Amino acid sequence: MSTYRRLLAFLRPHAARFAGNVAANALGAVLDGIAFLLLIPFLNTLFRQPQPIPQNRGWITDLLNRVVGAMMVPGQPMRSLGGVILLIISLVALKNFFLWLGGQFGASLQERITRDLRDAVFRHMLRLPLGWFSRMRTGQVMSRILADTEQAKAVLAEVATRSVQNLAQVVVTIVVLIRMSPRLALVSLVVAPVITAVLQPILRRLRRGHRVLRNEYGEITSVLQEVVSGVRLVKSFRGEPYEDRRFTGASGAYTRGMIRITRLSLLAGPITEVLGTVVAVGVLWMGAREIFAAEAGGAAAALDGGMLITFMVMLMRLLPPLKQLSQAPTVATQSLAAAERLFEILDEPTETHRDRGDRDATTLRSALAFEHVAFSYDGAQRVLDGITFTARKGDVIAIVGSSGAGKSTLVDLIPRFIEPSAGRITLDGVDIREIRLPSLRALTGIVSQDTVLFHDTVLANIAYGAAESFGRAQVEAAARAANAHDFIMQLPQGYDTVLGERGTRLSGGQRQRIAIARAILVDPPILILDEATSALDSESEHLVQQAIERLLAGRTVFVIAHRLSTITRATQILVLDRGQIVERGTHADLLARAGVYARLHALQTTPLQ
Numbered sequence: 190m191s192t193y194r195r196l197l198a199f200l201r202p203h204a205a206r207f208a209g210n211v212a213a214n215a216l217g218a219v220l221d222g223i224a225f226l227l228l229i230p231f232l233n234t235l236f237r238q239p240q241p242i243p244q245n246r247g248w249i250t251d252l253l254n255r256v257v258g259a260m261m262v263p264g265q266p267m268r269s270l271g272g273v274i275l276l277i278i279s280l281v282a283l284k285n286f287f288l289w290l291g292g293q294f295g296a297s298l299q300e301r302i303t304r305d306l307r308d309a310v311f312r313h314m315l316r317l318p319l320g321w322f323s324r325m326r327t328g329q330v331m332s333r334i335l336a337d338t339e340q341a342k343a344v345l346a347e348v349a350t351r352s353v354q355n356l357a358q359v360v361v362t363i364v365v366l367i368r369m370s371p372r373l374a375l376v377s378l379v380v381a382p383v384i385t386a387v388l389q390p391i392l393r394r395l396r397r398g399h400r401v402l403r404n405e406y407g408e409i410t411s412v413l414q415e416v417v418s419g420v421r422l423v424k425s426f427r428g429e430p431y432e433d434r435r436f437t438g439a440s441g442a443y444t445r446g447m448i449r450i451t452r453l454s455l456l457a458g459p460i461t462e463v464l465g466t467v468v469a470v471g472v473l474w475m476g477a478r479e480i481f482a483a484e485a486g487g488a489a490a491a492l493d494g495g496m497l498i499t500f501m502v503m504l505m506r507l508l509p510p511l512k513q514l515s516q517a518p519t520v521a522t523q524s525l526a527a528a529e530r531l532f533e534i535l536d537e538p539t540e541t542h543r544d545r546g547d548r549d550a551t552t553l554r555s556a557l558a559f560e561h562v563a564f565s566y567d568g569a570q571r572v573l574d575g576i577t578f579t580a581r582k583g584d585v586i587a588i589v590g591s592s593g594a595g596k597s598t599l600v601d602l603i604p605r606f607i608e609p610s611a612g613r614i615t616l617d618g619v620d621i622r623e624i625r626l627p628s629l630r631a632l633t634g635i636v637s638q639d640t641v642l643f644h645d646t647v648l649a650n651i652a653y654g655a656a657e658s659f660g661r662a663q664v665e666a667a668a669r670a671a672n673a674h675d676f677i678m679q680l681p682q683g684y685d686t687v688l689g690e691r692g693t694r695l696s697g698g699q700r701q702r703i704a705i706a707r708a709i710l711v712d713p714p715i716l717i718l719d720e721a722t723s724a725l726d727s728e729s730e731h732l733v734q735q736a737i738e739r740l741l742a743g744r745t746v747f748v749i750a751h752r753l754s755t756i757t758r759a760t761q762i763l764v765l766d767r768g769q770i771v772e773r774g775t776h777a778d779l780l781a782r783a784g785v786y787a788r789l790h791a792l793q794t795t796p797l798q
Contacts (some may be wrong), residue, residue: 192525195532196344199309201304204510206298206353211353213291218357220284220364223252226279230257231273231494234266241269243496249368288354295350295590298341307338310531316539319606320566328411329404333534336406337527344524352517355510362507369500373472377504387460391453398450399526409671412436462508469504504673540605546625550632553714553745554617556581557603562612564598571610573768576762582714585746589754589789590765596749599765600717604633605749634713636740640700643691647677648684650692651706659710671706673699698732705736716740718748753790762786 200207228735230241241251241261245436260272276705311334322330339360366374416432562576573595580586588596600605605626613620621629641694642650649656651664666682668674680686692700708716718737750756757776764779764786772784779786 190486192528193344193521196306196341196525196528197348199379200298201545202305203298206301210291210294210350211357213294214354214357215361217284217287217291217354218361220229220280220363222325222503223256224284225281225366225499227254227257227273227277227280227505228499228502229253229278230261231270232498233275234261234269234273247368254472255393264698266774272327278350291354292350295353299350303338304340306341306531307334310334310338310534311330313535313539316541316792317537318540318543319536319601321537326407326411326414328409328414329407332403332407332410336410337403337530337630340403340527341524344521344528351513355513355517358510359507359514362503366500366503366507372474373476376475377468377507378473379468387464391456395453395522397449397481398446398453399522400529402443402446402450403527403530405446407441409436409443412439413693415767419491454520469501472504473497473501524706525665539661540626544626546623546631547625549628550616550619551628552623553582553632556617557715558615559602560615561612562609562614564595564602565610568610571768573602577613578763578770578773580745580747580761582745583743584760585741585748585756587748587750587754587762588765589750589753589762589786591789595768596765597719598748600719600747603717604630604635605716625765631711632713633715633717634708634711634738634795635719636701636704636708637719639703639716640692640697640704642688642695642700643701644687644689646682646687647680647683650688650703653707653708656710664706664710667706667710668702670709670739671702672732673702673706673736676702681725702736704734705740709736711738714744716744716746718746718750718793725754751785753793764789 226249229243229249233241233243242250243257244250257276260276261269268779275798287723314330314334336434363374363378366377412432412435480497539756556579558579561574562573563571565571566571576599578586588599590596598607602609603621605621608622613622614619616624616629616632643653648661648664651667652659661684665674668677668684677684677686688694691702748756748759753776761773762776762779763770764784766785772779772782772786774782780790
């Protein structure tokens with residue numbers, strides 16, 4: 190399906206507004222055509238022709254007789270002209286009312302379609318797997334959802350407003366011109382296919398150029414997002430000159446691309462106008478020649494002076510809408526390039542689409558087991574290989590190892606953020622791929638070192654994702670259990686205090702306790718602590734550790750920690766090295782073996798010399 194057709198699919202829910210737009214513009218175009226036809230009796234009266242209304246012109250003669258026949262008073266030209274002028278003014282006013290009405294329909298239509306497109310892309314993005322986000326830069330994602338949807342609106346604006354209006358005017362004008370003089374009208378219409386043929390190579394280059402341009406705009410957004418989010422690092426390492434070069438480089442590339450595209454797109458208007466003017470002058474010459482030849486031979490001309498002038502006025506009136514219609518593909522090309530980037534997101538299979546689970550799970554009854562599990566990114570070297578262990582209900586499984594050993598990858602497999610490349614993971618003997626994703630993830634709570642808090646109230650952050658399921662008392666109880674209630678009550682509005690972006694108004698330990706309260710509230714049977722206390726000072730770690738102790742009760746817990754002193758009471762410790770389990774056992778067992786774990790423990794406990 191073409192990109193254009195896929196965009197039009199978003200039009201279907203708003204068919205009534207589109208129909209109103211078409212009807213209003215069609216009525217406006219008809220009234221415009223009638224107003225111009227009234228120039229014929231006006232000019233013939235002005236030139237003192239014996240027949241102000243042309244004869245033998247079919248429906249044109251009938252229309253003029255009905256509309257202004259009674260106004261044509263023989264021997265009183267000024268009275269006749271006055272009536273025609275008042276009628277022209279009335280028709281023009283009515284025409285513009287319908288054009289305004291069509292514009293209202295068109296504007297509301299394009300904004301609603303743009304909203305639907307933006308919402309559809311965002312809704313789809315939320316359901317994409319984590320692997321997609323790891324491949325895409327944040328700035329590129331933001332550029333597509335915000336800038337590209339706004340850019341795609343331009344093609345909808347062309348279709349829903351300007352093109353409909355221009356097309357209606359062109360069709361009505363052509364019908365009138367053909368009835369006035371088929372031969373001259375045929376010559377006039379040669380311009381349309383000529384313009385289309387001339388513009389095709391330009392349009393193809395514009396399509397390619399705009400697609401590159403959207404990617405360069407996304408690069409600007411990415412650099413900006415990275416600098417804003419990492420401004421402390423930039424200032425700490427005096428990275429301002431480097432970031433300045435990065436941004437100006439991306440900005441310069443976008444500017445150069447935009448200049449090239451603009452240079453091409455500006456060709457459409459002049460080409461259309463020049464060709465149209467050539468045709469109009471040729472028609473004027475042919476019409477004048479026909480009138481002079483008829484007068485010289487004493488025969489009646491196919492066109493009189495009033496009709497020829499009206500024909501020329503309507504033909505010149507035809508040029509602006511034809512010019513705008515010729516430019517519509519240029520605008521549409523830029524918009525379609527943006528729309529293609531949006532549909533790339535919509536074409537990505539979501540987690541829901543990939544989910545083959547048909548079972549529900551309400552709790553962990555016995556054990557969660559890894560059976561010969563392996564994982565690799567895009568079929569490359571395995572990050573995990575041969576992972577086999579069992580976590581029984583209530584066990585605390587600690588996962589340790591050097592950076593890059595695969596610890597975070599292992600725990601990401603549990604809620605199916607990623608899928609195993611080989612082997613399987615079972616929950617109470619059932620492959621977790623057979624369990625529906627929402628059901629599986631409802632069993633899992635995560636507390637990580639990099640706590641994510643939103644620009645919302647403390648209450649909303651703790652009850653995130655389940656605000657309708659829990660009351661204020663339950664939220665406060667969870668906060669008390671997480672040692673968070675006291676500092677929350679010291680905030681300006683307590684639980685109704687709006688936290689800054691990413692919770693920057695709170696300390697690291699306070700953010701951790703908010704995250705723990707969030708996990709306590711939903712009460713998951715499986716808990717993942719991803720280096721939850723590794724970046725805290727001693728006092729904060731003590732408070733967080735107390736909260737974690739309450740959180741651990743009755744749950745199956747997976748703990749990732751660099752500080753081995755925090756996992757001495759783990760039921761089982763798994764030591765990872767290069768994606769494989771090289772040691773397993775309790776803290777005491779592993780120290781007694783004097784292996785990898787003992788060496789890591791010694792490095793952390795031996796004071797520096």
